[in-house]
Amino acid sequence: MAAKKKSDNDPALGKSLLHSMILQRRFEEKVAEAYALGKIGGFCHLYIGQEAVSTGTLSLLRDDDYVLTTYRDHGQAIMRGMSPRSVMAELFGRIDGCSRGKGGSMHLFDRHVNFLGGHGIVGGHVPMATGVGFAIKYRGGDQVCICYMGEAAVNNGAFHESLNMAGLWRLPVIYVIENNKYGMGTALARASSIKDMYKRGATYNIESAEVDGQDVWAVRDAMQDAIDRARKDYAPTLLEIRTSRYMGHSMSDAASGTYRSKEELESDRKRDPINLLKAKLITDKLIMDADVAAMEAEIAAVVQDSWDFADASPEPPLEALFEDVYVETTT
Amino acid sequence: MALITYRDALNQALRDEMHRDDRVFLMGEEVGEYNGAYKVSKGLLEEFGEMRVVDTPITELGFAGVGVGAAMVGLRPVVEFMTWNFALLALDQIVNAAAKMLYMSGGQFPMPLVFRGPNGAALQLSAQHSQSWESWLAHIPGLKVVAPGTPYDAKGLLKAAIRDDNPVIVLEGEMLYNTKGEVPDEDYVIPLGKAELKREGDHCSIITSGKMVLVAMQVADQMAKDGIRIDVVDLRTIRPMDVDAITASVRKTNRAVVLEEGWEVCGIGAQVVDYIQRDCFDHLDAPVLRVHQADVPMPYAKAIEKAAKPDVAKTIAAVKKVMYIES
Numbered sequence: 001m002a003a004k005k006k007s008d009n010d011p012a013l014g015k016s017l018l019h020s021m022i023l024q025r026r027f028e029e030k031v032a033e034a035y036a037l038g039k040i041g042g043f044c045h046l047y048i049g050q051e052a053v054s055t056g057t058l059s060l061l062r063d064d065d066y067v068l069t070t071y072r073d074h075g076q077a078i079m080r081g082m083s084p085r086s087v088m089a090e091l092f093g094r095i096d097g098c099s100r101g102k103g104g105s106m107h108l109f110d111r112h113v114n115f116l117g118g119h120g121i122v123g124g125h126v127p128m129a130t131g132v133g134f135a136i137k138y139r140g141g142d143q144v145c146i147c148y149m150g151e152a153a154v155n156n157g158a159f160h161e162s163l164n165m166a167g168l169w170r171l172p173v174i175y176v177i178e179n180n181k182y183g184m185g186t187a188l189a190r191a192s193s194i195k196d197m198y199k200r201g202a203t204y205n206i207e208s209a210e211v212d213g214q215d216v217w218a219v220r221d222a223m224q225d226a227i228d229r230a231r232k233d234y235a236p237t238l239l240e241i242r243t244s245r246y247m248g249h250s251m252s253d254a255a256s257g258t259y260r261s262k263e264e265l266e267s268d269r270k271r272d273p274i275n276l277l278k279a280k281l282i283t284d285k286l287i288m289d290a291d292v293a294a295m296e297a298e299i300a301a302v303v304q305d306s307w308d309f310a311d312a313s314p315e316p317p318l319e320a321l322f323e324d325v326y327v328e329t330t331t
Numbered sequence: 332m333a334l335i336t337y338r339d340a341l342n343q344a345l346r347d348e349m350h351r352d353d354r355v356f357l358m359g360e361e362v363g364e365y366n367g368a369y370k371v372s373k374g375l376l377e378e379f380g381e382m383r384v385v386d387t388p389i390t391e392l393g394f395a396g397v398g399v400g401a402a403m404v405g406l407r408p409v410v411e412f413m414t415w416n417f418a419l420l421a422l423d424q425i426v427n428a429a430a431k432m433l434y435m436s437g438g439q440f441p442m443p444l445v446f447r448g449p450n451g452a453a454l455q456l457s458a459q460h461s462q463s464w465e466s467w468l469a470h471i472p473g474l475k476v477v478a479p480g481t482p483y484d485a486k487g488l489l490k491a492a493i494r495d496d497n498p499v500i501v502l503e504g505e506m507l508y509n510t511k512g513e514v515p516d517e518d519y520v521i522p523l524g525k526a527e528l529k530r531e532g533d534h535c536s537i538i539t540s541g542k543m544v545l546v547a548m549q550v551a552d553q554m555a556k557d558g559i560r561i562d563v564v565d566l567r568t569i570r571p572m573d574v575d576a577i578t579a580s581v582r583k584t585n586r587a588v589v590l591e592e593g594w595e596v597c598g599i600g601a602q603v604v605d606y607i608q609r610d611c612f613d614h615l616d617a618p619v620l621r622v623h624q625a626d627v628p629m630p631y632a633k634a635i636e637k638a639a640k641p642d643v644a645k646t647i648a649a650v651k652k653v654m655y656i657e658s
Contacts, residue, residue, distance in 0.1 A: 066404065100437030109436035116403050117436065121427050127396020128403065128428060135401040138356070138382055145400075158423075161393025168388070324438040325472050329496040 011286040017059060017216050018281060018292075021051040021274045023299050024075040027084055030303045031074065031091060035251045039311070040091045044105045047075035049246035052273035053178050054079040056219025057146060057241075060227055066114045066136075068129040069148040071106035072178075072245075073118045076148060081113045084306035094313035101316040102324065122183075123149065123156030126175070130162040133171030137234055144230040146174045151240070152183025154197050160204075163238065167204035172230035174223070175206075175238045178213065180245040185259040198240035206236050213243030214273045244268035332515050338508040340482035341371045344489035345409065347518060349379055352407060355493055358385040358394055359411030359448075368413045369449065369508050395421035395446065399428045402444040402498075409493060412448035415464045415502065421446075429498040430473030445492045447501035449508070450478070451542055451592045452629055455636060461629035463593030465541070468500045469570040469602075475523055476569040478502040480544030482512035484567060487521030495523060502569075504542040524568050526576035532560030535650050536580040538603050539590040540566040543641065547590055550646045561650065569599060577603060578610040585616040586653040590646055595623045617653040622646045 028048050034040045047054070054075040058067070061080075069076050077087050082098055090097025091105050098110045099118075108118040116132065119125035129147030136143050153159055154177060166173050177197050181188050189195065201208025207229060211222040219241060226237035246269060248255050256265045281287045335343075349355050356379075361368045363376040363386040376384040387394040391412065398408035412418040418425065425446060432440045452461035469476045475497055479485040485503065492499035529544060530551045537547045544565045551561035562580045566572060581587050587607055589600035600621040607619055625639040651658050 068400075098437070099435060099439070102437045103435040107435040109439050111436075111439045116400075116440070117432075119428075121423055124396070124423050124427055127393045127424065128400035130393070131397035131400020131402075131408075132404050133400075134397050135404045135406050138401070138406060158392055158396065161388075161390040162396070164388060164390065165393055165397065324434045324436075326475075327433055327438070327441040327496045329494065 014277070014281045014286050015291070017055050018274070018277050018287070019295055019299070020055045020059070020079050021216070021277065022295060023084070023302065024051045024054065024078055025274060026299050026303050027078060027306065028074055030307060031088075032247075032251065034091070034307065040105065041093065042104050043071065044091070044251045045072040045249065046247040046251070047072055047245070049268070049272070050178055050180060050213065050243045051075055052216040052219055052277070053176070053213045053241050053243055056216040057176060057223045060220060060223050061146065062143070064114065065143045066116055066132045066145040068116045068125045068132065068145065069118065070122070070125065070150060070153070071118065071120045072150070073106070073108050077108045077110070077115060077118070080115050082108065082110045082115060084302055085309040086110070088306035088310040089313045092310040092313070093315060094310055095316045095320070096309070096313040100320065123153040123158035126153065126158050126162040129173050129175070130166050130171060133166060133173035133236070134169065136172050137169070142231045144172045144174055144227055146176060148176045148178055150183060151177050151179040151181070151188055151197050152186070152191060154200055155192055163200070163204040163206055163236070166236040167206045170234045171236055172234045173236045174226045174230060175236065177238070177240045179240055179242045182249070182259060184249040185253070187259065196240070198238055201238035206238050208238035208240070211239055211241045213241035214271045214276060216273060216277055332513040334511050335482055335514050336508065337482040337485050337503070337510050337512070338369065338371055340486040340514045341489055341503065342373060343514070344486045344493070345372065345375060346378065348490055348493040349375070349383060354405065354407045355409065356383040356385065356406065357409045357411060358387055358398060360387055360389055360413050362386060362411050367411070369505065371508070372411070391417050391420040392424060395424035396428065398444050398446070399424050399432070399442065402429075402442045403432065403440050407443045407493065409445045409447060412446065414460060414505070415448050415450040416460050416462055418446065418448065418464070425468070425474070425498070426471055430471045434473060441496045442498040443496045445489070445499050445501055447489070447492075448503060449505040450502035451504055452640060453505040455631055455633065456629070457631040458628035463591070463624070465502055465569050465591070466593055466598045469599065474498055474500055474570060476500040476502065477523060477567060478541030478569055479567065480507070480541050480565055482510065482514045484521060486514055487519050488523070488567060490518070491520040491523050494520065499523070502541055507542055510545070521567065524571045524573060526564055526566045526568070526573035528562065528576070528580070529565045530561060530563040532562040533584055534560045534586070535654055536562045536564060536584045536587040537590055537646065537650070538564045538566065538577055538580070538587060540569055540599070541592060543590045543592050546641065546643055546646060549643045550650065553643065554647065554650065559650070559654070572602070572606070574606050574610070577606055581607050581611045582614045585614050587619045588622060588646060588649045588653060589619060590622045590641060592641060593624055595621060595626055598623055617655065620649040620653050622649050
């Protein structure tokens, strides 16, 4: 793809992608710390290891495009442009959180950047993304809707019903399977009758591709193709982006030792998306070690600021309990 | 005013609202080329085209979710279920998505959409096709639930439902579609959350909704011949429920029968009785009784199907009992 050659040699772009990935990583490391201290409660699913997926895909979207995702949503929220402050405050359950403390980790929303959640039922948001695609076509727009899901969601009926409609009606939805190999603690091979999840696209007359999810450039190439297809022809795409989550399914389980071996995890970590990009940019002399150090320092300050902001934000007042159940109808 | 069917009243409401607002579209199984499984959407495909009258595959979970997603970005979908029995496959979208999107997004994403279709039993359709879902749906904060019992109410409530910015469940009735009533041609809406006193009386209240309104009116007619005056409270909207209308009636009559189409356990009637005991305890001259479906899946055979359903005779028996009339 032309896009690859061009972007490969664009130092500003490379730097910006690296910055996004490191920001997501450091932010979530801070989240883990806050969780351990009891500042964050409930379920909390970290994205660490998968940052090239959010970064590669969302770096190509326009402001008027739409994003829906799962409960593992911190990385995409930040990459989409939600402020680390508003995300951290939501995780802390505070009034300045993006969802006013009503949603928590699994339900990040921000209508200003068309971030349509943060959904907690595996597969449940896939029909919604299909509906957003329907609305785009209904209005004759040229936006796209991107819908992230784990590979385990592919075994869910909602996925199949959605892809059938998107294939039948030609809807501009890009379905992204983030294949991190485990649906909670169940390995893909123990849950799916086929190993190559992208092949499910053929069943529904949808273009599909398998993508290396640790290589942000490869993710961008595949995403650019999908976007072109959607904007030009209202054609949906199914991308299977193969990646690895370094942490447990949530904060409640160990990264390895039960369903996944320590050796497998260590082997995965050798292809860390941040290290791969950093090494390439340094080899190509597009950045220097000192640039990375400066970037890390700046990000550390942003992340600490998000913590300080969240910690200082008040909890929702008791009257908020009964707000937002219904909206006043004005027409 | 024209005398039209409940079906045509719904059709008028859909047509009017689709003319009024181009964000409104209808989606569901057989709504287009087939003109609707019960002909509620007759002629709409021809008039509005296939982008606004959308035939779906048989995929309730999927198209309910399409409705939710479209509503998130500002369209106003009307999602038709061929029957509410099939909507069980879509409950995740109704309960987990539509009902709570506004809340869990901290007020950012209203859900202006309607889920509608026939509810309850018709004739000899047996267990899977003869169920009343109002108590399941009304249980959920974030949803509104309406159950029109007459053509006039069907038009006015469906219009109000489509214009409401919240997710509204509209429970119609297969046995109601052919019933006729006076319906104005012109535009009107019936406010959600308001009951209507369908018949005024001072001896006993019957509190009901949906298809059972017809039964209650027949009961009132028959008992009037014996000089018994029934107050018939048609809830019209089951959630939010018009508690004031219920208590005003019971304070007047001091006796109440709650009539519903569904099952007894955790039914709508249980909630109504709770409101009555809380607010009208000192006004009651008799325990409140309930009339409902027998506590069994609906059978097929005619005689036992009839025995399972709430009807005029059972309701009259209940009214007599709360009035201490020996039959």
